[in-house]
Amino acid sequence: MTRLKVRAKATLEKTMAGITIKISGDSARKFTGYLALPPAGRGPGLVLCQEIFGVNAFVRKMADLYAEEGYVVLAPDFFWRQEEGIELEPDEPSIKHAMRLLEGVRDEDAVSDLNAALTVLRRRPELDGQCGVVGFCLGGKFAYLAATHTDAAISIGYYGVGIEDLLDRADHLKSKLVLHFAGNDAFCDESARAKIFAALQQQKNASLYVYPGVDHAFARFASPHFDKRASALAHDRSIAALRRTLGPDFDLEVLWERHLQLEFEVRDADATMATMVSEPYVNHIPTMTGGVGYTSLRRFYQHHFIHANPPDTRQIPISRTVGATQIVDEVLFCFTHTCEIDWLLPGVSPTARYVEIPLVGIVKFRGDKLCHEHIYWDQGSVLAQIGLLDAEHFPVAGIETARKVMDETLPSNTLMKRWAKSAPDAP
Incomplete structure (x- = not known):
């Protein structure tokens, strides 16, 4: 035509x-x-x-x-x-x-x-x-x-x-x-x-x-x-x-790193919110903490997250996948439980226990603004590491989960009592 x-x-x-x-x-x-x-x-x-x-x-x-x-x-x-x-x-x-x-x-x-x-x-x-x-x-x-x-x-x-x-x-x-x-x-x-x-x-x-x-x-x-x-x-x-x-081409890694800096280093709720869309949301999946919409999320950041992490909190990068609209971050989240951590262990008094957990964040962007975060971790491992869950009686692992993420040659299947029976030379 x-x-x-x-x-x-x-x-x-x-x-x-x-x-x-x-x-x-x-x-x-x-x-x-x-x-x-x-x-x-x-x-x-x-x-x-x-x-x-x-x-x-x-x-x-x-x-x-x-x-x-x-x-x-x-x-x-x-x-x-x-x-x-x-x-x-x-x-x-x-x-x-x-x-x-x-x-x-x-x-x-x-x-x-x-x-x-x-x-x-x-x-x-x-x-x-x-x-x-x-x-x-x-x-x-x-x-x-x-x-x-x-x-x-x-x-x-x-x-x-x-x-x-x-x-x-x-x-x-x-x-x-x-x-x-x-x-x-x-x-x-x-x-x-x-x-x-x-x-x-x-x-x-x-x-x-x-x-x-x-x-x-x-x-x-x-x-x-x-x-x-x-x-x-x-x-x-x-x-x-x-x-x-x-296009347009946005450097999502730069945008995400700036957001993390404002959360964990600068600790400024308003500056953190400025990196996000007008009505964002954050969902920490295991504890259902976070916020939906500007007002709720800013309240969460200001009073229950940014100033609620222990002083020795560290995030050790493991892997990062960058797509067209989102980033998937895999990190080790490390801290000593010296204060009540509202978003991770709400209502749990400090135990002074050291904790390492693998944590995955799925971070969605709209244009050059962060739209939402889905954060996943193994809450059973956290509870085992602070002494609230007896790993001897439940199929959960403690700090070993973090160690094995960093070193895949560490033993697998340690929680499986029947593992030994499937060995080629098992009776």
């Missing part, structure tokens, strides 16, 4: 957290889009394609989320030819309304609007780099159209409907394509997915993912079908693909 030529320009109107821009497309009329800017003020561009409910609160929230990840995000109104400024919620009357609007949407018009939105992004002073496309439901199909009909550098579609009818262009991918599918999606069922996979799976620029056990709209907040696990995994895969193709 010959690339459609469009005129595009934007004027600004303040609205919500972002701005509304007016776009000149392939006619004299203008349509609008919601524009969200990254905290740094500049970044690569993303066109965010709506579901069948228009540029509603969910679309704006997603635009803001991707902006936090570092992108200049534009969510155009693809229903402007049928009804301008439509904002629907997924209730029964709105679904009927949306389906009537959908009947008037032509693929060639969607491609025209995609090109107009891409042109607007490329002319904005905030743009730094290339542009991509992300879409949900109807927008998932538009993302596929973007990959086959526009020069977007990458296109990502969530549970797109109708892609199986557009596979004549499967051999004409112009850029990277990522598609996420719901395993229980009646709108794109197993038969439809089979056709899509047969056409695209061997394409070097295509990455296809199915999320078993979840339904259509699994990534829409507040949807009955919202699945946090699948949504988070799909988002991580999307951001990883966007980072590789568009």
Whole structure:
């Protein structure tokens, strides 16, 4: 298909957290889009394609989320030819309304609007780099159209409907394509997915993912079908693909090391919180300590963590894995139990015992800010080392767990009384 030529320009109107821009497309009329800017003020561009409910609160929230990840995000109104400024919620009357609007949407018009939105992004002073496309439901199909009909550098579609009818262009991918599918999606069922996979799976620029056990709209907040696990995994895969193709590149190790310095050396709760998103959370899994949201987490840091660690606390690095959106740290956490440690041993008086435990932290970032932490350790080993759990009567080990992490040649299976019976020379 010959690339459609469009005129595009934007004027600004303040609205919500972002701005509304007016776009000149392939006619004299203008349509609008919601524009969200990254905290740094500049970044690569993303066109965010709506579901069948228009540029509603969910679309704006997603635009803001991707902006936090570092992108200049534009969510155009693809229903402007049928009804301008439509904002629907997924209730029964709105679904009927949306389906009537959908009947008037032509693929060639969607491609025209995609090109107009891409042109607007490329002319904005905030743009730094290339542009991509992300879409949900109807927008998932538009993302596929973007990959086959526009020069977007990458296109990502969530549970797109109708892609199986557009596979004549499967051999004409112009850029990277990522598609996420719901395993229980009646709108794109197993038969439809089979056709899509047969056409695209061997394409070097295509990455296809199915999320078993979840339904259509699994990534829409507040949807009955919202699945946090699948949504988070799909988002991580999307951001990883966007980072590789568009950037921006954040040095997560530097950001994490600064956060640790403020926690354990500077011991400044406000400075620590400044390294995080506006509403972060921390969960120390074995004791369920931490906090959700700024107010709760700052209280935790100030009164129960930063100033509650023994003076000789040390963290000895073992390994670190750095991904596109998160860091996994494996450390030895060492201390003498000379004070009550609220987050690790809440309510336990000091025992003056020395403790070493392997500890794993999974640290998620959103853009250049820390989003959340999941911290894991063996609480049984801690309790054994301070004398609150008799290791002679329970299948737990004390400081030996830390020692074996550092030296894998130390004996294995010492807790298994039946281990000796499986030896080749055992009677």
